Amino acid sequence: MASSPYADLDRPPLAARALQRALVVPGGLWRRIDVIAETGSTNADVAGAARDGSGEGLVVVAEQQVAGRGRRDRQWVSPPRAGLTLSVLLRPGAAVPERGWAPAPQRAWGWLPLLAGVALMEAVQRITELDAGLKWPNDLVVSDPEGAPGKAAGILAEVAEDAVVVGIGLNVTTRAAELPPTTGLPATSLQLAGAKAADRDPLLRALLRGFERWYAGWRETGGDAELCGLLGAYRRGCVTIGREVRVLLPGGGEIAGVATTVDGDGQLMVRTADGAERRVSAGDVLHVR
Template sequence: MTSSYADLERPPLSARALTRALVVPGGLWTRVDVREETGSTNADAGDAGRRDEPEGLVVIAESQSQGRGRRDRQWTSPPRAGLTLSVLLRPGTPDPQRGWPAAPPGSYGWMPLLAGVALREAVTRVAGVEAALKWPNDLLVGDRKCAGILAEVAGDAIVIGIGLNVSTRAEELPPTNGVAATSLRVAGAESTDRDPLLRALLRGFARWYEGWREAGGDAEMCGLTAEYRRACATIGRRVRVLLPSGGELTGEATTVDGDGQLVIRTVDGAEHRVSAGDVLHVR
């Protein structure tokens, strides 16, 4: 059997090895489903959620043909060049065995931010790349977008999708209308091995999620608020926020509040709390 150079550089993920490492007694992850190709991992995980699949499913795609970001933007990546995955969570369902109360719906805004914290930790530790978070759903490396996060509701479940550019070459990066794209490879990563990156990401995600659930969805109590604020490059920046309503808001991003909302101070001194929107960092 012969393999191209690209195949040698981008080996497939092993569902068996990942399951052995991540699906453990008492752990968050219950099933790891690695697919060679799919339309959208978020759609797949959402379908499973509506079929009453328990919390803890991880769907991973080596190639995704209909990946989406916010506002239905396309997320594209060459096969096996990145990490494309979605996880299924049920934060509103109490878990008496673990002592977890139901998290209130008002706390769900922390889900994509929690994913961002775990992703940044994995990228920094495993790839040796300094990264920061752009509220609410981007991982930045040198002011360029290296990953995106998309949270969606699926019945009474929440699906969190993550797309990270790992070994993507500069000429393979897709054009963007906003922040320019990059990858760990382009940024000079010490390692572009997806397996340890994925393990670190899912273990970190589980650790933060378990702490958040134990705290009843209180992000401040479990330390998530402080960690997110420390990692967020949006805080302290002048920003322009494109709101879902079609309006926009310009001012200084002063903090992220206890509900995960971005606090904007406009020139008249008024403070506005934003729960959703596209944020542009103004130089």
């Protein structure tokens, strides 16, 4: 019997042709699914494709990413076939007459990483049966069998000229020794959290189908997160709402208080000790308790 080229038999490769057949359909959002063995950063790859004129609907999935970036230029590196590392190309500012989509205003584009978070949360809940939630703005949080929460995924959106690139990194079968050190919520994986299933193929299919469904609704309403139901879905899944938090702001300084809600622009509302409501558009959130 021929030996397997893969040392980890619980980490099989993705079936690129099967994914293409299942996800690239007439009238659908996804136009091409590229599965590559290794890359530095899928976001960089897709941003380059956007600058070269690639149309909306390109998906690049890497079996291994060696120089990925999270928010604030943090490193996101994935062992071979241990997770889902992918980026998608969107052109929300372009009209799509055949689908009746007018250009979405640029002020609404900030909802795209939160939209990706909702699609990812729903896919993980359905496939793994884990109780997944979102730490604002778009970190996927799952709890281990003892109830301790951990970050299993991160999302980074970047504007590349008139396109938006949304990158997703999800730890699926990553082992404890393979997880990077963190300064906030500890990293974890779906398998470590006790997932009923940790097969990347159905996870990827569910994620991209959910993303397409939410994106279509968002475009049909002109980027109105409340009208398409995205705001409500995000609020229901956001584990930050109602928590005491510290928000470390990008320019330095911090805000402390209780996270009361997420507004129509996707910003976090925090009530400070003096009763003032502060609106946060960017920052690192720490759950105090």
